[in-house]
Amino acid sequence: MNALPLFLTVLVACVVEAVEALTIVLAAGLTREWRSTFQGMAAALVVLAAVTAGVGPALTLIPLGALRLVVGALLAAFGLQWLRKAILRFSGYKDLHDEARAYEREVAAARAATASRRAAVRDWYAFTLSFKGVLLEGLEVVFIVITFGDTQRDLGVAVLAAAVAVALVTVTGVAVRAPLARVPENTMKFAVGIMLTSFGTFWGAEGAGTRWPGGDAALLVLVPVIGVVSAGYAVAMRRSRQPADAASLASAPPSAVPPSAAAPPPGRAAR
Amino acid sequence: MRARLRSFGAFWYDFVIGDDWRGGAAVAVALGVTAVLAHSQRINAWWLLPACVIAALGWSLRRAAARKP
Numbered sequence: 429m430n431a432l433p434l435f436l437t438v439l440v441a442c443v444v445e446a447v448e449a450l451t452i453v454l455a456a457g458l459t460r461e462w463r464s465t466f467q468g469m470a471a472a473l474v475v476l477a478a479v480t481a482g483v484g485p486a487l488t489l490i491p492l493g494a495l496r497l498v499v500g501a502l503l504a505a506f507g508l509q510w511l512r513k514a515i516l517r518f519s520g521y522k523d524l525h526d527e528a529r530a531y532e533r534e535v536a537a538a539r540a541a542t543a544s545r546r547a548a549v550r551d552w553y554a555f556t557l558s559f560k561g562v563l564l565e566g567l568e569v570v571f572i573v574i575t576f577g578d579t580q581r582d583l584g585v586a587v588l589a590a591a592v593a594v595a596l597v598t599v600t601g602v603a604v605r606a607p608l609a610r611v612p613e614n615t616m617k618f619a620v621g622i623m624l625t626s627f628g629t630f631w632g633a634e635g636a637g638t639r640w641p642g643g644d645a646a647l648l649v650l651v652p653v654i655g656v657v658s659a660g661y662a663v664a665m666r667r668s669r670q671p672a673d674a675a676s677l678a679s680a681p682p683s684a685v686p687p688s689a690a691a692p693p694p695g696r697a698a699r
Numbered sequence: 700m701r702a703r704l705r706s707f708g709a710f711w712y713d714f715v716i717g718d719d720w721r722g723g724a725a726v727a728v729a730l731g732v733t734a735v736l737a738h739s740q741r742i743n744a745w746w747l748l749p750a751c752v753i754a755a756l757g758w759s760l761r762r763a764a765a766r767k768p
Contacts, residue, residue, distance in 0.1 A: 497730065497734075500730070501726055501727060501730055502715055504726045504748070504752060505715055505716060505722055505723035505726050505727075506714075506715050508722035508723075508726070508752065508755065508756055508759070509715075509716065509717035509718070509719075509722065511756060512717075512718070512719065512722065512756065512759050512760060512763070513717075513718075515756075515760055516760070516763055519764075521763060521764055521767050567714070568714075571714075625752060625756075628726075629748050629749050629752050632726070632730050632748055633730075633733055633745050633747075633748040633749075635730075636730050636731075636733040636734040636737060636748070637733070637734055637737030637738050638733060638737050638743050638744060638745040639743055639745065640745050641745065646745075650749060653749070654749070654752070654753065657753050657756075658756070661756065661757060661760055665760060665764055668764070669764075
């Protein structure tokens with residue numbers, strides 16, 4: 429397989445995760461204290477580097493067929509989870525992921541917490557908030573980098589894509605000093621879900637002993653098929669959701685109807 | 700120690716499987732059947748896993764929609 433799809437898939441997936449980690453780091457740093465926040469971030473990066481250095485090369489020792497079976501199963505399950513969430517968000521069954529709101533929640537919690545010093549860390553809350561945020565989001569990056577990189581026997585390209593994504597988000601975050609709410613995260617998650625599910629399906633079936641018609645070129649059909657079917661599910665669910673919303677608004681007592689739903693906002697009444 | 704192991708397992712379960720275990724189960728069963736067909740029956744069932752993945756996604760979404768009032 430060409431390195432470009434591998435690079436782009438890992439890049440987009442890692443941008444999404446890095447944006448979420450940045451929101452948490454900014455909330456900890458701007459509300460609490462930067463030194464402890466950076467200590468937490470550095471500690472998480474050390475753990476992530478150790479996991480990548482340990483697990484990544486170790487997986488290359490596994491025969492390719494077995495590796496593709498295990499990685500394919502994990503990626504397909506993981507991708508289905510992303511895709512399911514993205515479709516539920518698109519169709520209104522789940523709230524859209526909003527970095528600005530996530531940031532406000534973290535800031536409110538950070539302001540309410542009391543400060544305590546432990547060893548070389550001045551603010552333990554800022555340290556743990558930053559550590560957990562970077563570690564959890566980073567684990568998803570490591571998972572994607574290792575599975576894609578090892579299965580394609582091209583860990584270098586996957587690591588490079590992740591590094592570019594993290595650098596891109598860090599530089600933008602430092603420049604704007606605010607959560608990157610304008611990044612089309614929900615759309616990107618939808619796209620990544622399609623790629624993870626497609627690659628997982630491809631490698632999983634190969635690992636189970638099948639041969640795809642056309643070899644690697646089958647991905648050029650598989651990705652659009654899963655994409656079109658997912659988009660179809662999303663549109664169908666959105667359509668079925670709208671009459672349900674309208675019916676629940678119509679049957680609700682006037683006091684239960686939110687003002688935004690009961691009357692058009694100012695300036696739109698004439699349209 | 701046992702509690703830590705349990706929370707470690709719960710973390711990885713949530714990480715890979717998430718809200719609906721049926722997707723993961725469908726993938727595992729489909730892969731198992733594909734492997735059996737490929738190795739013992741010599742049937743190249745490359746179509747089975749994508750079909751199961753698409754069906755599992757639809758099933759999971761349908762269940763999620765039915766649960767939401």
